[in-house]
Amino acid sequence: MVTLRPHIEQTGLTTYIPPKGDFEVFRDDDHYREKLKEWGLSSAKEAKREFWYKDRHVQRLVTIKGYETYGNSGEFNTLVIGFQDGQLSCIHPAYLKEMQQSSFGKESMLTLGDKESVPVSERGTGKESVAAAAPVEAKASSKKEKAAKAAKPKKEKIPKLELPAEKVHFTAKVKQFALVYNPFNEENDEVVVLEEAQIVQEPPLELGFAWCSHSKTLKKFELAPGDVLEFDGKVAAKKLAKGKDVPEEFIIDVPVLYKVNNPSKIAKK
Incomplete structure (x- = not known):
């Protein structure tokens, strides 16, 4: 049986949203597989290289060249x-993931009320609404739950830090390993919890506790609690969620409010 690939249609049938200048590229195959797993696009050992891009005209095969970061802290x-x-x-x-489903096009969790009001390429890029740009959140709690929460005394807010948007140098100590639930593969992913995390600058910026994915790169260092690390990376205000079971x-047992993305140039003291 021969599978026919769709021909490349004329450019005018697809609305392109080009990247804004430079964008992040994958360091190597391990980094590519790690990011695909994070996005829920592939968890296989041999990571997918081609994906379907679908709109109301045709289907096209695309590859992932890299990614941009956005949000207040690039999270x-x-x-x-x-x-x-x-x-x-x-x-x-999340929108590209939807396109891989055979049922795509009938009803999309990211489609706006007026499907034709936003070109398909723009959906999920932040151009149409914040609600469509981010993965679908859980439904709001009931009025009863909201009333109960409102009755509780407010906790003292932790002051927000001004986090750098660019890659910076860190020092930190391994506190422990933890598990965080990944809704894409419905499994717990292992992460590294750091303490005494600090951005090296003048003056130093104390983060306290932070976390990062326990990637294949980090596993090569055979980390253990108490290990002191130096590395480069980007930091985002992203709280460590709890795993299941x-x-x-x-x-x-402590609040971990910051995530370190893509640590590199790692050194264990």
Whole structure:
């Protein structure tokens, strides 16, 4: 049986949203697989290289060339995809994931009320609304739950730090390992919890507790609690969520409010 690939249609049938200048590219195959797993696009050992891009005209095969970051602290990603005619465009990872489903087009969780009011390439890039740009959040709690929460005394707010948007140098100590629930693959992912995390600058910026994915790169260092690390990376204000059915040794008992993305140039003292 021969599978026919769709021909490359004329550029005018697809609205492209090109990246804004430079964008993040993948360091290597391990980094590519790690990001695909994070976006819920592939968890296989041999990571997918081609994905379907669908709109109301045709289907096209695309590859992921890299990603942009956005949000107050760069904690969200927009994919940069490449078409077979060399064109680049941006799309939200959750929207590209939807396009891989055979039922796509009948009803999309990210589609606006008026489907034709926003070109398909713009959906999920932040151009139409904040609600469509981010993954679908859980439904709001009931009025009764809201009333109960309102009755509780307000906790003292932790002052927000002015986080740098660019990559910076860190020092930190490994506190422990923890598990965080990944809704894309419906499994717990192992992460590294750091303490005494500090951005090296003048004056130093104290983060306290932070976390990062326990990537294959980090696993090569065979980390253990108490290890002191130096590395480069980007920091985002992203609280460490709890995992499901977590063993006691992976339970974290302190608030961890900052995530370090893509640590590199790692050194263990």
